[in-house]
Amino acid sequence: MRVDFNPAEMPRNDFYKLLTATVVPRPIAWVSTISHDGTANLAPHSFFSIASVTPPVVQFSSVGRKDTLRNIEATGEFVVNFTPEELFEQINDTATDFPHGVSEFEAAAIEAEPSLRVKPPRVAASPVAFECELHSTLRIGDGTVVFGRVVHAVVSDDVLVDGHPEISKLRPLSRLGKNEWGTVSGVRDLARIRHEDWQGPAADR
Numbered sequence: 001m002r003v004d005f006n007p008a009e010m011p012r013n014d015f016y017k018l019l020t021a022t023v024v025p026r027p028i029a030w031v032s033t034i035s036h037d038g039t040a041n042l043a044p045h046s047f048f049s050i051a052s053v054t055p056p057v058v059q060f061s062s063v064g065r066k067d068t069l070r071n072i073e074a075t076g077e078f079v080v081n082f083t084p085e086e087l088f089e090q091i092n093d094t095a096t097d098f099p100h101g102v103s104e105f106e107a108a109a110i111e112a113e114p115s116l117r118v119k120p121p122r123v124a125a126s127p128v129a130f131e132c133e134l135h136s137t138l139r140i141g142d143g144t145v146v147f148g149r150v151v152h153a154v155v156s157d158d159v160l161v162d163g164h165p166e167i168s169k170l171r172p173l174s175r176l177g178k179n180e181w182g183t184v185s186g187v188r189d190l191a192r193i194r195h196e197d198w199q200g201p202a203a204d205r
């Protein structure tokens with residue numbers, strides 16, 4: 001038996017909870033920005049993905065109008081910082097609804113470091129950062145999708161093996177439903193099958 005849900009007949013928050021509980025696990029963009037008066041801002045966004053490879057463009061959605069979105073609209077720049085397990089509570093601290101003008105870097109005691117190509121700072125303890133210039137925004141309902149062209153990437157050598165980021169060293173956090181967060185506890189390897197090597201459906205092999 002399957003249970004049907006009609007979003008048109010459900011309170012907004014109930015369908016939101018269904019969506020976020022089932023579109024899982026979601027990677028988290030820890031987005032740093034600066035306001036036009038120079039206050040640095042930092043907030044996690046799990047509605048996050050890659051939009052394009054050439055040019056390299058990442059995307060995240062702001063649900064509602066938040067400081068992150070306002071700063072990006074004002075300055076045209078942001079940084080996506082990677083969220084490793086060891087920064088779990090710091091990341092959550094930066095999701096607190098501090099009043100406008102309060103820097104999450106200061107309030108949550110997160111060390112910043114200068115970026116190379118953009119004005120918003122990077123999170124010093126995060127092993128990966130994508131420095132982005134605003135490509136475009138797209139308003140959909142109560143959300144705004146922000147597309148950022150990656151103009152520079154930096155990766156700590158601690159997480160590189162033979163020059164490539166290694167999942168067991170990155171230890172990414174993800175967002176699940178409710179207040180749940182995920183960690184990577186198992187990694188399986190399976191190569192894609194070329195048509196010339198196809199030997200029938202998995203269930204029959």
Ligand SMILES: Cc1cc2nc3c(=O)[nH]c(=O)nc-3n(C[C@H](O)[C@H](O)[C@H](O)COP(=O)(O)O)c2cc1C
Pocket residue numbers: 028041042043044045046047048061062063064066067068069091092094095096097098175
């Ligand atoms: C793990 C996590 C993921 C989140 N993902 C999103 C998201 O994708 N979009 C969004 O608008 N808010 C998201 N939030 C909530 C924002 O981080 C929160 O509203 C924050 O205060 C916004 O900060 P700002 O006003 O400084 O931009 C998330 C919060 C957490 C803890």
